[in-house]
Each structure stands twice: as C-alpha cells, then as structure tokens.
Amino acid sequence: MSQAFVEEVMQTVEARNPGEVEFHQAAREVAESVAPVIDSNPDLARMKIFERLVEPDRQIMFRVPWTDDAGEVRINRGFRVEFNKAIGPYKGGLRFHPSVYMGIIKFLGFEQVFKNALTTMPIGGAKGGSDFDPKGKSDAEVMRFCQSFMSELFRHIGPDTDVPAGDIGVGGREIGFLFGQYAKLTNTYTGVLTGKGLEWGGSLVRNEATGYGLTYFVSRILQDAGKGWEGADVVISGSGNVAIYACEKVQQLGGKVVAMSDSGGYVVDMEGIELDTVKRIKEVERGRIKQYADEHSSAEYHEGWQGIWTVPCRVALPSATQNEIDETAAKSLIANGCIAVGEGANMPSTPEAIKVFQEAGVGFGPAKAANAGGVATSALEMAQNSMRLSWTFEEVDERLHGIMDAIYEQCAGAAEAYATKGDLAAGANIAGFLKVAKAMMAQGLI
Numbered sequence: 001m002s003q004a005f006v007e008e009v010m011q012t013v014e015a016r017n018p019g020e021v022e023f024h025q026a027a028r029e030v031a032e033s034v035a036p037v038i039d040s041n042p043d044l045a046r047m048k049i050f051e052r053l054v055e056p057d058r059q060i061m062f063r064v065p066w067t068d069d070a071g072e073v074r075i076n077r078g079f080r081v082e083f084n085k086a087i088g089p090y091k092g093g094l095r096f097h098p099s100v101y102m103g104i105i106k107f108l109g110f111e112q113v114f115k116n117a118l119t120t121m122p123i124g125g126a127k128g129g130s131d132f133d134p135k136g137k138s139d140a141e142v143m144r145f146c147q148s149f150m151s152e153l154f155r156h157i158g159p160d161t162d163v164p165a166g167d168i169g170v171g172g173r174e175i176g177f178l179f180g181q182y183a184k185l186t187n188t189y190t191g192v193l194t195g196k197g198l199e200w201g202g203s204l205v206r207n208e209a210t211g212y213g214l215t216y217f218v219s220r221i222l223q224d225a226g227k228g229w230e231g232a233d234v235v236i237s238g239s240g241n242v243a244i245y246a247c248e249k250v251q252q253l254g255g256k257v258v259a260m261s262d263s264g265g266y267v268v269d270m271e272g273i274e275l276d277t278v279k280r281i282k283e284v285e286r287g288r289i290k291q292y293a294d295e296h297s298s299a300e301y302h303e304g305w306q307g308i309w310t311v312p313c314r315v316a317l318p319s320a321t322q323n324e325i326d327e328t329a330a331k332s333l334i335a336n337g338c339i340a341v342g343e344g345a346n347m348p349s350t351p352e353a354i355k356v357f358q359e360a361g362v363g364f365g366p367a368k369a370a371n372a373g374g375v376a377t378s379a380l381e382m383a384q385n386s387m388r389l390s391w392t393f394e395e396v397d398e399r400l401h402g403i404m405d406a407i408y409e410q411c412a413g414a415a416e417a418y419a420t421k422g423d424l425a426a427g428a429n430i431a432g433f434l435k436v437a438k439a440m441m442a443q444g445l446i
Contacts, residue, residue, distance in 0.1 A: 013054050111125075203377060232256065277292055325353045
C-alpha cells in the first residue's frame with residue numbers, strides 16, 4: 001500500500017511539474033517517509049493531505065526589467081512560490097542566482113514547509129528569487145534590480161501574509177534595497193522582510209543563526225554517539241554565511257575545521273582554518289577561497305570543489321549547494337573516518353548518499369532539521385518587530401539553541417514512533433508533516 005501510494009503521487013507530481021527534477025526528488029523523499037503514517041491514518045488519506053501539500057497555494061512568476069551602468073536594458077525573471085500557510089504566514093528566502101528556475105524555487109519552498117513546522121514557530125512555507133546574478137554587479141545595478149523586483153513582489157507579501165528573507169545571492173545589501181522599495185511603495189514600516197540591518201529592525205544572531213544552529217543540531221548527534229567536538233577534524237563545504245558561522249561555532253566548541261571551499265575549489269589546512277582570513281576574503285573583499293592558500297603556508301588549494309569530500313574528518317558539514325555529496329563522496333567520507341554529517345545547505349546529499357550513510361551507521365542530520373536555525377531566528381526577528389523590541393545576542397542565541405534541541409527531539413521521537421529509531425531524515429519529514437497535516441485537517445478543505 002505504501003509504495004503504491006508513493007508511485008501514484010509521484011506520477012501526478014512529475015506529470016504536472018515536468019523537468020523539475022529537484023522538486024521531484026524532494027517530493028519523493030517526503031512521500032516515502034510519510035506513506036506509512038498515512039496508511040495508518042485513513043482520515044489523512046481521505047482528505048488527501050499529502051496530495052494537497054505537494055500542490056503550492058500559488059506560483060508567481062514575473063518580469064524584472066532594469067538597466068545596467070552602461071544604460072543597457074536587462075530583463076530577468078522573478079519567482080515566488082507560496083506553498084502552505086496552515087500554521088502561519090508564508091516564510092522563506094529569496095535566492096538570486098543564474099541557476100534559479102521554477103523547479104528550484106518549488107523544491108526549496110516545499111522543503112521550507114516542513115523545516116518551518118519543525119522550528120516550533122508559527123510560520124508557513126514559501127520560497128522565491130530570480131535568475132539575476134549579483135556577482136560582478138555594482139551596488140547601483142543591484143539596487144536598480146532589487147527595486148524593480150520589489151515593484152512586483154510587494155503586491156504578494158506583508159508581515160502577516162508572506163515574509164521573505166535572504167538566501168544565496170541575497171545578503172544584507174540586497175535586503176536593504178528590497179526593504180526600502182517596499183516601505184516606499186506601501187508607505188509602511190513593518191517586519192515584512194527578515195535579515196534586516198540591526199539599526200532598522202534586524203535581530204542579533206541572524207547572520208550566525210544557520211551555521212550556529214547546524215552545529216547545535218550535530219552536537220546532539222555526536223552526544224548520542226558518545227562523542228563530542230573536542231579534537232574533531234571537521235570538513236565544511238562552502239565559504240558563505242552558513243559555512244563561516246558553522247566554522248566559528250565548531251571552533252568555539254573545540255573542533256578543528258580543516259577544509260572549506262567555494263565554486264572554484266577547496267583549501268585544506270591541517271593546522272586548522274584561520275577563520276578571520278576567510279571572513280575577510282569572503283565578506284569584505286568578496287574574493288575566492290584560493291586566496292586563503294596564498295596567505296597561509298600550512299594550506300593547500302585544490303581546483304574543483306568535489307574533492308573536498310576526500311579529506312579525512314570526523315564530521316562533515318555540507319553547506320554549499322544541493323546534491324553536492326553523491327554515493328561516491330559518501331563512501332569516501334566513511335572510509336576516511338566520518339561518523340556524523342549535518343546538512344547546512346538545502347538537500348546537499350543525494351538519496352544514494354543518504355542510504356550509504358544510514359547503512360554505515362553514520363549520524364545524519366537532514367537539511368530541513370539541521371539548517372532550520374536561520375528561519376527560526378528569522379521568526380524570532382518577526383516576533384521582535386511585532387513587539388517593537390530588540391533582544392540581546394545572548395537571549396536570541398539561547399532561544400536558538402533551545403529550538404535546535406526541540407527540533408532534534410521531534411525528529412528522534414517521530415523516527416522511533418513511525419520509522420526506524422535514529423533515522424532523523426524520516427523523523428524530520430514525519431514530524432513536520434504531522435504538524436502541518438493536523439492544521440490542514442482542522443481548517444477544512446481550502
């Protein structure tokens with residue numbers, strides 16, 4: 001019955017969303033996890049809760065015209081997929097990257113529904129973005145693009161409707177331009193975007209939140225294995241926001257990060273990555289990770305980011321992009337002593353890689369649970385905006401730590417109740433699904 005349900009649902013998903021392979025992958029993973037739960041609850045099947053969940057509330061696509069510094073007219077596409085608001089206003093980031101198309105946004109929005117449900121905060125799931133590439137653009141060009149993008153998006157969002165945040169390609173600069181245009185167009189000053197500057201409604205810990213939260217979640221995995229961070233070699237892919245602050249927290253907890261990467265290649269420093277150098281290169285100079293090796297004689301640079309998973313480590317934190325760890329990389333990590341993997345990026349491990357980890361007994365923290373710290377702290381920013389308050393760094397960090405512990409316990413509990421004890425991937429899907437499903441059942445067929 002369960003497998004028949006999965007195949008029937010996926011046949012519909014693939015027919016309605018042709019070519020959107022990332023969305024297909026995400027939908028199948030969740031369907032396989034929750035099928036036994038639906039089998040045991042006829043009301044969920046009768047009301048077709050999962051079939052409704054894989055169909056977004058609405059999909060918005062729009063033209064974004066803007067002019068570059070040479071006066072040439074450019075045209076990009078903008079997207080917002082509002083997936084589900086059963087437990088709260090839509091919440092999810094905006095991604096500006098050439099790879100963005102409807103399938104990527106739909107996959108991310110679908111994952112966001114379950115991730116947000118796990119945070120214990122009252123937020124629904126959405127995602128948006130554009131195929132615009134901010135790399136190499138001047139501040140003036142980015143501003144003109146953001147203003148054009150928001151001139152359409154503002155019709156669909158609001159503090160109690162849909163609250164976007166940042167993602168790849170959308171940092172503090174972009175959030176500022178987007179917020180300014182929204183405030184002008186609506187003549188309001190509300191918490192409509194998160195990731196804002198501290199001087200105008202932002203929250204402390206927001207920059208650090210995803211990386212810190214990832215580390216807190218993996219701490220629980222290590223704890224269950226009778227291990228800790230002290231003396232552990234750690235490999236982190238990426239060198240953006242998530243990777244940088246995961247590195248910072250790992251080092252604070254006694255671990256040693258020995259490798260980081262970007263889209264060009266990776267650096268290995270067995271003496272331990274010097275984080276201040278990485279922060280300067282990536283956050284100030286907007287440079288490439290290879291510059292790290294030019295400044296540190298203990299480091300080696302290797303072209304091609306895929307090779308980072310051959311570096312021996314106790315813990316791996318994939319924090320770059322989707323499907324970056326395949327079956328071969330997973331086997332290499334295990335052969336080199338890896339006992340725990342925490343997903344800092346969205347869906348960075350292929351289904352085949354996850355199976356390898358689980359069969360080898362490697363502790364595996366799925367993205368929708370392990371990297372939920374960012375959106376959890378965005379929800380804390382929303383709460384502060386609503387109350388016109390600002391909490392201290394310590395207050396927000398303590399709340400974040402508590403949320404990540406609660407997420408871990410939800411995943412572990414659901415896995416034990418409905419799947420295989422210790423299968424946190426299935427547990428995350430089931431726990432998030434059940435929370436949203438109960439709200440959908442209570443609210444009727446809408």
